[in-house]
Amino acid sequence: MKDAITPNPWSDDLAAPAATQQVAATKNKPAKAALVTEPPPSRADKPTAPKAVDTHTSDFDIDGLMSDFPTAKDLERFVFDQTGIVLNLKGRANKLKYQVAMDVLNGLDVEPKFLGGENPYIDKADMIPEEELKAVPSRDKTLPDRKSVQNTFISRTVPHPDVEYRAQDYKVEVAFRKYNNGMISYEIMGPLMKRPQGEKIDKFGRIRPEIIRWVNPRTGEQVLMRDDGTLTPQGKRLRAMMQSQKVNTSNYWEVWIDREFISVDSSAAHNPWDLTT
Numbered sequence: 001m002k003d004a005i006t007p008n009p010w011s012d013d014l015a016a017p018a019a020t021q022q023v024a025a026t027k028n029k030p031a032k033a034a035l036v037t038e039p040p041p042s043r044a045d046k047p048t049a050p051k052a053v054d055t056h057t058s059d060f061d062i063d064g065l066m067s068d069f070p071t072a073k074d075l076e077r078f079v080f081d082q083t084g085i086v087l088n089l090k091g092r093a094n095k096l097k098y099q100v101a102m103d104v105l106n107g108l109d110v111e112p113k114f115l116g117g118e119n120p121y122i123d124k125a126d127m128i129p130e131e132e133l134k135a136v137p138s139r140d141k142t143l144p145d146r147k148s149v150q151n152t153f154i155s156r157t158v159p160h161p162d163v164e165y166r167a168q169d170y171k172v173e174v175a176f177r178k179y180n181n182g183m184i185s186y187e188i189m190g191p192l193m194k195r196p197q198g199e200k201i202d203k204f205g206r207i208r209p210e211i212i213r214w215v216n217p218r219t220g221e222q223v224l225m226r227d228d229g230t231l232t233p234q235g236k237r238l239r240a241m242m243q244s245q246k247v248n249t250s251n252y253w254e255v256w257i258d259r260e261f262i263s264v265d266s267s268a269a270h271n272p273w274d275l276t277t
Helices: 016-025 062-068 072-083 094-105 163-167 233-243 252-257 266-270
Strands: 149-159 171-179 184-190 193-197 211-215 222-225
Touching (some): 062 072, 062 094, 171 252, 222 233
Antiparallel strands (some): 171 184
């Protein structure tokens, strides 16, 4: 009885045991010369010229587009409906714009300069113009670095500086900051709102605003009280207003804005009279 052949656990050749048995069975047989015969060449083996593959099927042509869509706007809308791609064709040469539209409709890439960004169904003439939002005024350069802020108080009870909104009892959000050197600042932080202004009749007979303007109360951070204790003109009015808002027996100004913080260490607790410590 022949010994069983144990597979090698480290080899990836799963057919190794069978191959070993086959070699053992044919070990003593004489080798025969292998007769190699080549099959006759068939027509399938003959080289053939590669056929041109048409990867692009043109479903649209220029003549059809020119007859169906006489204007650039109509053409842009049709392309947008078919592909979702916005084109910028106004003012282009006639043949060029139809060629670009045909390429997009047939799935070809076009240069970025022919692509637009706005829905072609939106007519700017029918849109209400909107005023550009102004930037926030710059921070007062005489203020200390923001890192030296002692305390910050945000009030949402300050009347709106705009006359119309103040008459409707609108408020603004104001941040009061006190610095370590005694300076106090104020900053109106918002809110931002839009307000229609004027009236006009559009082509459909509807009364619409002439323009949409921003109501932008933001001031940037400005000085309210200087380091010597003097107040700016605007600071005087803000302090008077905050003093009119009561907190128990005091007011907002003294409790929340012009407040003092005293640091007490252990040595001062034992001897408050030694100024050297």
